[in-house]
Amino acid sequence: MKYAWVAAVLVVGALQLARAWDGAFVYFGLAALVGFLALLLKRIVPAGLAALAVMVVAMAGGFFAARGATPDRDPTWVLLDTVPRLLTAARPAPATPELLVPGLLLIIGVSVGTVLSVTKRGTALFVPALGAAVLYVSAALLTTGRSDRYGVVALVLVVLLALGWLIIDRRGPVVPPAVLAVALAALTLVAFVLPTNGFEPRKLVTPPVTDVAIANPLPQLAAWAAAGDTELFRMRGPEVPVRLVTLSRYSGASWEAASVYGPLGVVDAPDLPTGGKFQDASVDLTITGLQGEWLPGVGKPQAVSLSDAMVDPDTGSLVVAEGLRTGLSYTVRGVLETPADTDLASAAVPADATRYTALPRLPFTLAEYARQATQNARTPYEKAVALEQVVRLNRRPDAEAPVGSSYARLETFLFGAAGEAGAGAGTAEQFASAYAVLARAVGLPTRVVVGFQPVPEQNGERIVRAADATAWPEVYFSGWGWVAFDPVSGNGSGPSAASKREVLNRLASTTAKPTPTSLPSVPPLVQPTAVKPDVQAAPPAPAGFPFWVFAPVLLLFVLYVARTSRRLRLRAAGPVGAWHEVLDSLQLAGLRPRANRTVPDVGREWGEAGARLAVLVDQAAFAPAPERVEHSWRLARQVRKAVRRKASWWRKVVWAIDPRPLFRR
Template identity: 30%
Template sequence: MIRPDTRLSLATVVAMGLATLTVLPLTSDRLFVPVTWLGIALVCATGLVLRRRRSGASLAFATQLLGVVAGSLVLGYAVSRDADLVTAYPRLWARGVLHMQTQSSPMDADPGVFLIFATSICLVAALADLVVSGLDRPAWVVAPLAALFAVPAIGLGYDSGILSFACLALGYLAVLVADGLNDASAWTRGLSADSSQGASFRTSASGTRAVSVVGPAVWRAAGLLAAPAVVLALVLAVLLPTISLPGLGLGSGFGGNGPLQLTDPSLDLKRNLNQPADRVVFRYTTDKPGGVYLRMAALPQFSAAGFGNTQIRLNTGSTLSEPPGYSGAVPEVRTTEITAVDFSSQYLPAPYAARSFTANGDWSYNSESLTIVNSDNRADVLTNLSYQVQSWDIAPTAAELARAGAGAPSDGDVTGVVPPDLPQSLVDLSRQVTRGADTPYARAAAIQAYLRDPDNFTYDTQQRPGNGYQALVNFLTLDRRGYCEQFASAMAMMARVNGIPARVAVGFLPGARSGDTFNVSVRDMHAWPELYFAGYGWVRFEPTPGVQAGSPPAWTVPTDESDTPTPSASASAAPSTATPSASEAPSTAPQETPTQTTTTTTTFPWRTVGVVAGAVVLLLLLATPAVLRIRRRRARLAADGPTDEQVEAAWAELRDTVLDFGGTWPSGTPRAVGREVGQRLEPSDREDLGRVATLVERARYAPSLGDPGATADLPGTTTSLREAITAPAGLGRRVRAFLVPASLFRRR
C-alpha cells in the first residue's frame, strides 16, 4: 500500500511534469523535457527521504536547493564539455539569456537556454514539494504550477491554449486527489507532544502530526511559496522572446532590443512559414496591377544582435512626409483598400511610399521610414479594421539606378554604419561578391544575384541555432540555408560593407489574387532589404529565392543599358545633385503639421513600467509576512467554533505575540507557562493570563468540566493581554515584529 507521503510526492512529480509541458511553445528543443523530468523526480525524492528521517521541512528544502545547484553545474558541464566549469557555467547562462532576448518563440535549441529552463523548473519543483509535503498545504501547489504556466502565457503574448491549461489543471487535480485519498484514509486529531504547542493537529502525509493552523494561516504557505514562484516566472517572462516586432535577431524569428513592445504583429517569420494550417490575415483591393507589398516597419540599426529599431521621431497626422531621398517627378498615386481579417498589431501595414491614410484610431508616423504606428501603443486597434492608403508608386528603372550614386540619408549615422566588431569573414565575403562591380547599383545587383543563385543558397526555414553575427556566419559560410530573414539581413549587411546605406523592412508579400481582391495569408509575412540611392531614396530589393518571394523587382535586375553605364558624375558614388523642375516639384497640398515630438519607438515606457513593477513586487514581498500575520490574528480572535478551539486559538495568539516581540515561549503545562510569562506583566494582566491558561488546561485535559460561557470575553481578554505583552517594546522592536513576525518562520 502506498504511504501517504509517497502518494503526495508522486503527485507532485506528476503535476510538475505536466506543468513542464506548458513551456514547450517557447522552444523547439524537446530534449530538456526528459532531463527536467528526471530532475523533478530527484528533487521530490530527496525531500521525501529527508522528511522521513525527521529532518524538517527547512532542512529538506535547503538540501533540495543545493541539489538543484549541483545538478545544474553537472548539466552545465555536460552541455558545454568545458573542463573550466568556473568560467564556462556563467558563459552558458549569459549565452542563454542573450539567446532568449534575441530570438522569438519557438526558439532554436541552445545549450544556455537548455540549462536555464531545466534549472528554473527544478527550482520551481523544489518550491512545489515544499508547499505540498513540507508545509502540508497541497492546495497551494497552484502557485508554482501557475508560475510555469504564466511564463509562456506572458512570453508569447497570447492565450497559451487549451492543452497548456489542461496540463496545469490535471497536475493540480493529481495533487488534490492524492491529498484527498490521504485525508480519507487517515484523518485524526490529537494533542501535541509538547503541551506548549496549543493547537489542533491532524495526521500529515508523512504519518506524523502536523499543525493545522487555525483560520487563514494557510496564507502563510501561499505567500511564502507564491512570492518566489511568481518572481521567477516574471524574470523568465521578461527574458523570453515575445510575439513582437522589435527587430530581427537573426535567429529563428523576430526578437532583439527594439523597445516598442508589440504583442502580436511579429507573428514571427519562422512560426508563420511553418504554420500547419494557413489562414488569411488581410484582404485588399488596389489599382496597382499585381498587388502591393504591405510594409509594417523598417529596422535601421545593425549590431551584434541583428537588425532592430532605434529611436525615432513620431509625427501626428494622416498625411505623411514625402519619401526620404526621393527627388524625382511625382509618381503615380495608388489607392489601396485594406481590411485586417485576422490580425492584431500596433503597426498599420501599408504600401511604400504611403502619402496619406484614412483609418480609425490614433495613429502617428515616422518621416524616415514612413512607418505608421498606433499612438496609444495598443495591439487591438488593427483588429477587424478597414482602412485606405494613398501611396506613391516609385518604380525607377535599372538604368536610372545604375546612374545614381549611393545616397546619404539623414539617418546615415545609423543606416550606413558597419559595426566595428563585424566578423572579418563577413566583410571579406561582401567585398568578394562585388568584385568587379564599379557602381553602387552594380554592387547591389551582384549581391542580390549571389543570394538568389540556387547553386549558392537553399531556401529553408530550418537552421542551426544562432543569432546575430553567428547566424550570418552560419548562413553565408556554413549551412547556406535560410529563409527571408536571413536573405534580407545578409543583403543589408553586405550592402553596408560596400558603402550603400541599407535597412531591413518587414511586412507581407502581395498575396494571392481572387478576382479583384488580394488575400494575404499568415505565411506571406516577409522581410526584404531596402537600399538607399541618391535621388530615389529607399529602394526595395529581393534577395530571397523565388520559392517564396517570386521574381525580383524589375529595377533590381541589370539591363544591357545598366550594365554599361555612361561615365558621368551621376554614375559615381557621390550623391546625385539633380534638382527636380518646377513641374516635378512635390505637391504642396495642405498637410497636417507634424509635431516633432521626441517620442521614440518606445511609445510605451516599458523600462519605467519594469522598474515600477519590480518595486511593487519588492514591496509586496516585504509586506507579505505582515499581511499573513494580521490575517491569522484576526481569524483567531474571530473564532466562533467549539469552546476548545476558541481557547486554543487565543492561546496560540498569545504564544505568537511573545515570539514576534523577541520573547521565548517556555515548555511545560499551560499553567506553568502562564506563570512564567506572567512574571513580566502587571498583576491584573497576570491574573487574566492565568485564567486563559486554566481554560486551556480544561479544554485539553477535562473538556467535560469546561464552562461554555467562559469564553464569552476571550477575544477581548486576548487583545488586552497582547497590548500588555507588547507595551515595553521600543519602536525598532515593533517595526521588526510587524514586518518580520518571528512566529511565521519558527519551526512547528
C-alpha cells in the same frame, strides 16, 4: 494518493516552465520528480539534510554543465552567471546545458520543498500551491505571457490544488482556502499583467555586446565560384535560401556589415519590423569546409542551438567570435517573410528608412539611369520589378569578372564599352549591388544578402558547395517586410514570375538608356530627391508605468490578510485559540518558549493575565465553556501587549505581516 497528487502538480508546473526553452519538456519532466529522491533519503537522515544533499548534488551538476561556457570562473560565479545568460538567450532559449541550469535548479528546489512538505501533517496544500505559483509566474515572465495565453494551465493547476484539499487533506490547509485562492488569483494576475504592461525581465540584464571586425564577404564570391566543387557545409530541412550575412550600409566604395553584435535573446526590436505574413523554418547544419566568423542561418534567426552565437538584431546576421570549425553542428530556427503578390502590388515603403536609402555622393549617371528605368512605374513594387529587369538585361554572369561594388565598378558594369574589363559582366556581387544602388536612388529601402541557394537532397541531406554561393538584393515594403529579388536570373525567392511578367507587360518599355556623363548642364554628383537626408532620431517615447512595483505591495497585502484570517480562526477556537495567539506573539517577539515547558509555567511569566489564561486553557481540555471565549481572548490581548512591549523595534514594524505564525500548528 498524496504523492501522486504532488507529482501531478509538479509535472504540470514544470512543463509550463519548460516552454521557455526549445525542446526541454523531457528534462523538466524528469527534474520535477527529483524531489522524491529526498523522500527516500529522509528515511535515512533528517529531512533538512536530505533536502540539502539533493540540492548540493543538483548545484554541483549545474556547475559542471555550465562550466564549459566560462571555464576560468569559480563555481559560484558560474552558477550565478547562468541567469543573465538565460535572459540574453533567444526566446524560447535553446536547450543547451548552461541555459538549462537555472530552470532545472528552480524546479528541483520547488520539487524538493514540495515533496518534503507533504510528509508533515497540515501542509499538503500550502507548499505545493506556492511552488506551482512560483513555476507559473516564472514561466509567464520568461515568455512574456505567451506560455499560457488563455489561462488553461492556470485553471488546471487550480483544479489540482482544489482536489488535493478536498480529497487528500480534508482537515484543511494551514492557510484558509479563501486566502489561498486570493493569493493564487493575485499571482496569476501578476503573471498576465506584468508582461502586457511592458515588464520585460530581460531588460534587467545588460547584454554583452561584442565588436567584431569582419571583412565584407562579397568579393569572396569570385573565389567561391573558382572553387566550385569545394564542400562548405551540409544541411537538413526545408529547401530555403541559406543566409550568411546581410549588408545594409553602403559607403559608395563598398558594402559594410554591422560591427556590433549581441546575444540572440536581446529584446531590442529591429529598426524595421517583421512583415505581417511569415513562416517558421528550422534546419540542421554541419560545417564541413566553410571558414570565417559568419554563421549560416535561415530567415530572421529566432533560436540557435549554440550558446556563443551572436546576432545583429537589425539584419539577423549571425557570427561566432571564435570562428567556425569543421564538424560544428547546430540547429537554427528562423522566420521567413512570405507576403503574397497581391499584398506587394499596393504596398508602400517607409519614408524614414534613411539607413537603407543612403547613397553618399551618388553619381548623376546612376541616379538618372534609375529614374529613366522606373519612369513608367506607379508603385514601389513596380519600380522594384522594373529595376530587376533592367539590371539583368544584356548583362551576363562571369565568375572571372573584376570584383568590387564601388560606384566606378557599377558604372563599368552598367555602362562600360564593349571590350572594357567588367563591362556588362559580373558576379552576383555586381548584379545585387547595382540593383540595390539603383533602387535606393528611387527611394526603395534595400540591402544585399550573401548566402547560398540550396541544392537537391541526397539521402535526405543537402551538400552545399562553393559554387552555390550567391548574393541577392532585398527591398523593404511597409507591413510586409523584406522581399528578395533576383537580378541575375529573375527567378529565386520573392514575388512569383507571373506577377513580375504582369508588371513588365504593363510597363511596356523597361530598357532605360544611360545618360552620358559629358552633359555640361548636369552636376557630376547629385543626391536623389527621393532619398531624404539624415535626420536626428526622435527621442524615445517614455516607458509605461512599471506595474511591477506593485508586486511587493501585493505580497504584503496577502500576508496581512493571511495573518488576519488566522487570528479570526483562533478567536473562534476558545481558550485554546487564545493561547495559540499568545504563542504567535511570543514567536513574533523572538521569545518562543521551549517545547518541554508547560502552559502554566509559560503563563506565569506574563503576570496575572497569563496565569488566568493558562488556567482556562487547562480547564478547556476537560470542561469546555463557550462563555469563556470572549474572556479568554481579552486575557490573550493583554498578554500580547505585554509581549510586544518587550519586542525589538524592527519586530514591531513587521508584526502584522510576519509570515512565521502561518507555518506554526
